[in-house]
Amino acid sequence: MSLKSFCKLIVGSGILAMAIPGLAVLPPKLSFLTEAGLISHALLLCYIENNFFNYSNVYYYGMDEDVMYPSYMVVMTTFAGLAIVRRLSVDHRxxxxxxxxxxxxxSSKLSMLFMASKAVLWVSAVLLLAVSPPLLLYKDKSKSASKMKPWQGYAHAGVVALSVWFCRETIFEVLQWWNGRPPSDGLLLGSCILLTGLACIPIVALHFSHVMSAKRYLVLVVAAGLLFILMQPPIPLAWTYHSDLIRSARQSADDISIYGFMASKPTWPSWLLLAAILLTLAAVTSIIPIKYIVELRTVYAIAVGIALGIYISAEYFLQAAILHALIIVTMVCTSVFVVFTHLPSASSTKLLPWIFALIVALFPVTYLLEGQVRINKNFLGESGVEDMAEEDNKIATLLAVEGARTSLLGLYAAIFMLIALEIKFELASLMREKIVERGGLRHSQSGQSSLATVPPRLRFMKQRRASTMPTFTIKRMAAEGAWMPAVGNVATVMCFAICLILNVHLTGGSNRAIFFLAPILLLLNQDSDFFAGFGDKQRYFPVTMAISAYLVLTALYSIWEDVWHGNTGWGVDIGGPDWIFAVKNVALLILTLPSHILFNSFVWSYTKQADSRPLLTVPLNLPSVIITDIIKIKILALLGVIYSLAQYLISRQQYLSGLKYI
Known part of the structure; x- marks a missing residue:
């Protein structure tokens, strides 16, 4: 645009600025003239500043380092305009x-200071005009009810969505500036959905805070946007509309010339994971009423299991086609077990133990079957003459099988952990329900008298809702749900064992890993089959016992391994260096055992012992800390010192607490 046109705009803006004070003193019936003048002046000011600030090189012969319109002028005109608007609003003009x-x-002018774009000012204005009505146009808080009607809320939400879609090019430029490269379609769509959800928060928070369905749908929209951003699923071209700006950025040949063509793995399975997460979120927020409809609950559990099974198969076991069916069946069984354990039906308590047994049976079958087909395909039926390429192919196959089996171990460890957590949660809920029932019996007489005052219709609705809520009762637990503690214990033990195997495979048997894996045993429950004497008082005993046993066994294995590698025969020469090494470290290992035995027995019984016994075992650990050659024995000794001091302090605290009752 020429300088002459700019001068005309500046003159027009000045004329409006001089006319507005005169229009402001007119009668209130003509206030629309003042409003029209102010809005026209604001539009002209935005247009002029946008061109001066973003295209100053046009008027200064391409010298970008010389700024024609500084940033502080934008800030000054913005706050001056807001102050004038505030004053005229207070005077009701x-x-x-x-x-x-x-x-x-x-306010939209401030966006020019943060992003250099041709349309950022107008895009910001459109977004502000779409988002701000719930904040600025519905200010009457004297009424308890919302001034915004439901159809107005839907209309505002639609306007917000259209505004975000209109501003997609600016969102694309922001993402491109942030990432340093053009964003994917999934990232762009997720950003638009997330921005739409965040822009609708004022509508729900200020005007529909009493409507639970509005909050649930808002959470679902925001979660969908975040999932699209994190997963970036592929979007077909038929679903997207690329503007010229986006198309030119995508068709740039710079990336190809610099980085070349890069083969990317298929990302379509991310749609399945996204669908599973959204279905779960919809079920948790009661958008899908699986709590009251058993058939819908079954369809939901099977759908989530199939989606997760296909996703895991396609993402991590793409070359092992025979495992796909087994993995899908495993995930469907897991989904059904978790859903119906949390929301049981009339017959689910009889079927869930068999479903868990099927999951346990599928674990060794899937693990052993993985690799057998590929190994047989590559190792059987080959000729006696093998070249180097075939050897490399065999090594690659073995490595692939080992990696796939490690992934399977991780998958089943996560499955058993989820089952153990769910059962632990349900048993804790049952205990709370039992306590509530015991407390309710005491107040039953007073409750009956108060229930008589409740209207019959309300009392019927409460009874109906209580009858439709799927939950275990204490009697039903004793009759049909006695399998839950045993199943939870089996799942916990299997998860712990698989994690130990993974520790050996991935870290070579790290000493620190046991301190992170042992707390898994806190999920153990008291049952009549495996842990009859195990109760809430002994919940920490498996953790401490597992740590002590693991360190003792691995220390013995380390001694044997060092002696075996140092001696060529099966035996150890009496008086030789290997014999001295083994005897010394075994003796030091034995010295650390009294502290662990005393502490584990104390954790099991929690009975007060003599104060001197834990302290007397502390000196036994000092030689092991100083002399030993095995790091595991040193850890055992240090842990024994900590155990002895902890036992002494706890016993002392119990003694002092008991004195208060004397």
Whole structure:
């Protein structure tokens, strides 16, 4: 645009600025003239500053380092305009709608300071005009009910969505500036969905806070946006509309010339994971009423299991086609077990133990079957003459099988952990329900008298809702749910064992890993089959016992391994260096055992012992700390010192607490 046109715009803006004070003193019936003048002046000011600030090199012969319109001028005109709007609004010379438009126009100018774009000012103005009505146009808080009607809420949400779609090019430029490269379609769509959800928060928070369905749908929209951003699923071209800006950025040949063509793995399975997460979130927020409809609960559990099974198979076991069916069946069984354990039906308590047994049976079958087909395909039926390429192929196959089996171990460890957590949660809920029932019996007489005052219709609705809520009762637990503690214990032990195997495979048997894996045993429950004497008082005993036993066994294995590698025969020469090494470290290992035995027995019984016994075992650990050659024995000794001091302090605290009752 020429300088002559700019001069005309500046003159027009000056004329409006001089006319507005005169229009402001007119009668209130003519206040629309003041509003029109202010809005016209704000639009002209935005247009002029946008061109001066973003295209100053046009008027200064391409010298970008010389700034023609500084940033502080944008800030000054913005705050001056907001101050004028505030003053005129206080004097009731302009209406609320004009205030809303002017605040959005003046505030949108600040976006030019953060992003250099041709349309960022107008995009910001459109977004502010779409988002701000719940904040600026519905200010009457004297009424308890919302001024915004439901159809107005839907209309505002639709306007917000359209505004975000209109501003997609600016969102694309922001993401491109942040990432340093053009964003994917999934990232762009997720950003638009997330921005739409965040922009709708004022509508729900200020005007529909009493409507639970509005909050649930808002959470679902925000979660969908975050999932699209994190997973970035592929979007077909038929679903997207690329503008010229986006198309030119995608068709740039710079990336190909610099980085070349890069083969990417298929990302379509991310749609399945996204669908499973959204279905779960919809079920948790009661958008899908699986709590009251058993058939819908079954369909939901099977759908989530199939989606997760296909996703895991396609993402991590793409070359092992025979495992796909087994993995899908495993995930379906896991999904059904978890869903119906949390929301049981009339017959689920009889079927769930068999479903868990099927999951346990599928674990060794899937593990052993993985690799057998590929190994047989590569190792059987080959000729006696093998070249180097075939050897490399065999090594690659063995490595692939080992990696796939490690992934299977991780998958089943996660499955058993989920089952153990779910059962632990349900048993804790049952205990709380039992306590509530015991407390309710005491107040049953007073409750019956108060229940008589409740209207019959309300009492019927409460009874109906209580009858439709799927939950275990204490009697039902004793009759049909006695399998839950045993199943939870089996799942916990299997998860712990698989994690130990993974520790050996991935870290070579790290000493620190046991301190992170042993707390898994806190999920053990008291049952009549495996842990009859195990109760809430002994919940820490498996943790401490597992740590002590693991360190003792691995220390013995380390001694044997060092002696075996140092001696060529089966035996150890009496008096030789290997014999001295083994005897010394075994003796030091034995010295650490009294502290662990005393502490584990104390954790099991929690009975007060003599104060001197834990302290007397502390000196036994000092030689092991100083002399030993095995790091595991040193850890055992240090842990024994900590155990002895902890036992002494706990016993002392119990003794002092008992004195209060004397």
């Amino acid at each position: 302009i209406g609320s709608k004009a205030v809303w438009v002017l605040i959005c126009l003046y």
